Amino acid sequence: MRHYRGGPGEHVVWLNFKDAAHPLAGGAEEYLHQVTARMASRGQRVTIITSRPRRAARTEQVKGVTVRRMGNAYTVYLLALLWLFRHRREIDAIVDTCNGIPFFSPLAVGKRVPVVVLIHHVHQVMFAQHFGFPMAQIGRWVERAGNRLVYGDRTIAVVSPSSRTEVRRVLGLIGPVHVAANGQEPLHVPRAERAAVPRIVCVGRLAPHKRWDLVLRALSRVAELVPDVELHLVGDGPCRAELTALVHELDLADRVTLHGRLGNGPRNRLLASGWLTVCASEVEGWGLAVTEAMSLGVPAVVLASPGLRDSVRNRQTGWVVSRPQHLAGQLTSALIELEDRDTAALWARRCRAWAGRFTWDATADRMMGLLAAEDARRVSADNRVTCDLSTVVDLPVRLATRIDYTRLRDVDQVDWDQPDPQDPGAMRVRVLLSGYDEGDATALLNRLGVATDPAVTWVWVARPADLLGWKRAAGSRAGDLRPYFAECAAVGSSRP
Incomplete structure (x- = not known):
């Protein structure tokens, strides 16, 4: 059985119907390349499996990522399954993108490899726009019932809270659903001026x-x-x-x-x-x-x-x-x-x-956290994973230093204010605890020795907007957070 921890040398395969070389490439392909490039920059071996448009190379290196193109819009799914089956012993994790039609990667790798399903949005309405009878009906069935049958309770990543709602209400998928929102490259136009007319x-x-x-x-x-x-x-x-x-x-x-x-x-x-x-x-x-x-x-x-x-x-x-x-x-x-x-x-x-709250670094960190969490689920049962509820804990930086963020789960997230040079000690830290209600979160804080006085530490059930704009994933790769918060708290306490 393979294991994924987000470390150097681990092999991640990302399945997506298109890549940037495709003439119809869009936002999903931007997401694909931005995240995989960051995985590769951290020493991971990343392979993209995608369809091959006319005149595109079969194999290409893009920002340290191997892109393998095979088949057309219809045959790529079968060819990808065959490739996965042949290489199943060399793969540590899979991101299986469902652009209406999923790749059904578990059929090729079974339970030996952690699989996270990535859904940008639900396509039930769009099948009728692009296909007639009976293809539209078949597409709808595959996206809804086919997903449930093949992926079961595997982790699902979506890019927005409303996509999460659609995955539950429209598709009826049962796995834990987590938001991994799009990042974006900072845009800057020197000396930009708005138009003189509306x-x-x-x-x-x-x-x-x-x-x-x-x-x-x-x-x-x-x-x-x-x-x-x-x-x-x-x-x-x-x-x-x-x-x-x-x-x-x-x-x-x-x-x-x-x-x-x-x-x-x-x-x-x-x-x-x-x-x-x-x-x-x-x-x-x-x-x-x-x-x-x-x-x-x-x-x-x-x-x-x-x-x-x-x-x-x-x-x-x-x-x-x-x-x-x-x-x-x-x-x-x-x-x-x-x-x-x-x-x-x-x-x-x-x-x-x-x-400015949405960065590709945060998106990549989130996706690696979800892959690591899905891997951990295969080893030890977690009774919180099927609960969509999340809770936000907002606390001053001096209390945030008491939390060992590596002992939180990879699906939990951390955010913080930018330190105020005039008053660093006023900085506040927020933690999003996935699968917790307010009682669970308060009990965790008590175990960690963190004061739960509501005048100091604020705890509330996350609203949809609270699921967006987080800087870092907690868990195994968050060892640098506690020292950073301790440094900020020390600077604040030393001020007269």
């Missing part, structure tokens, strides 16, 4: 489920009250011709620009000039394009779809709209509010602070 900038694939037609129809109504509004849409896809025709049908050609794909530099400069970004997708695992815009200080208006409603903090970093028919009204009121530069600057500061 400008909406959107980035995304021109695909049916993105529903850009809703944005265009809303824009024609926004223009009645904001006559100089303009929309810039960056991206390409199968709906481009249809959207171009709709622009002319709605007489919006003088205020809408379809840029197609842009390089990172031009895209980021255009995005930084926006007053707003908008996303009307029917379903998303996470609004990566939205948080990227926020990192440049641009707030967002989004529909309350799974994933999107998590990436925006309503009325703090943007606006969450409950129904498509309210989109035009919210866009209008947001643009009018942002006309005031001081107000816009306040929104920008909140957006940058929120987006």
Whole structure:
């Protein structure tokens, strides 16, 4: 039996339908490459198994990761299973990405290898958009019943709290579900200035489920009250011709620009000039394009779809709209509010602070923690793992030094304030205890000798928003946290 601890030399296989070389690559592929590159940088041997688009190399090294491409959109699943079976004795852990259709890796490796299922979002609605009868019905059955039959109670990673809800309510999966949110690369545009006129900038694939037609129809109504509004849409896809025709049908050609794909530099400069970004997708695992815009200080208006409603903090970093028919009204009121530069600057500061909480380092740390936790579950039973409840413990740094974070589980997480140079001792530390209620958390603190006075230590059951933006996983790789907190507490206590 193989074991995974997240250490150097261990072999992780990541299964994903596409990689960055695929012409339809998107957010899931960004997640794939960002996390695997960080695993490789820590000395792990990482192999990506994916489909092979035309003219792509069969084998390639990408940032220290071996990418093996095989088969097309349909045959890759069988070929991947055969490859896994041949190499099953050389694999320490598997991340099995379910993009509607999972790879069913346990059929090839059995219980000898820890498997974490990664689900960006549920595809039940999208099968009907892309397939007819009976393929849509078969796809829905495979995603729902097939997942339950093959993966059983294996650990599931999702990228947002609403995806977790969908996995439970729609798919009915029974394994422990943990949030491993998207990170993002910090975006910076030197000397960026917002446009002189109200400008909406959107980035995304021109695909049916993105529903850009809703944005265009809303824009024609926004223009009645904001006559100089303009929309810039960056991206390409199968709906481009249809959207171009709709622009002319709605007489919006003088205020809408379809840029197609842009390089990172031009895209980021255009995005930084926006007053707003908008996303009307029917379903998303996470609004990566939205948080990227926020990192440049641009707030967002989004529909309350799974994933999107998590990436925006309503009325703090943007606006969450409950129904498509309210989109035009919210866009209008947001643009009018942002006309005031001081107000816009306040929104920008909140957006940058929120987006700055999501890093790929934290995502990679989280995924390695989930793999290690899944490995540990095979060895020793844990009666908390099937409970979706989590509890947050918020305590001053002087008390945080009493906790040995390596003795917490790999699924638990830690976050902390940036030390204030003027008062480091005022720093607070937060711990997310997965599978605990308030009573369990208080009992744990008592065993650790941590004061549970509610005036000092705050304990509450985690809300969906509390599951996002954590810096580190606890457990075996968290040995540096206690010394760091002790140093911060010592500096604070030495101040006069």
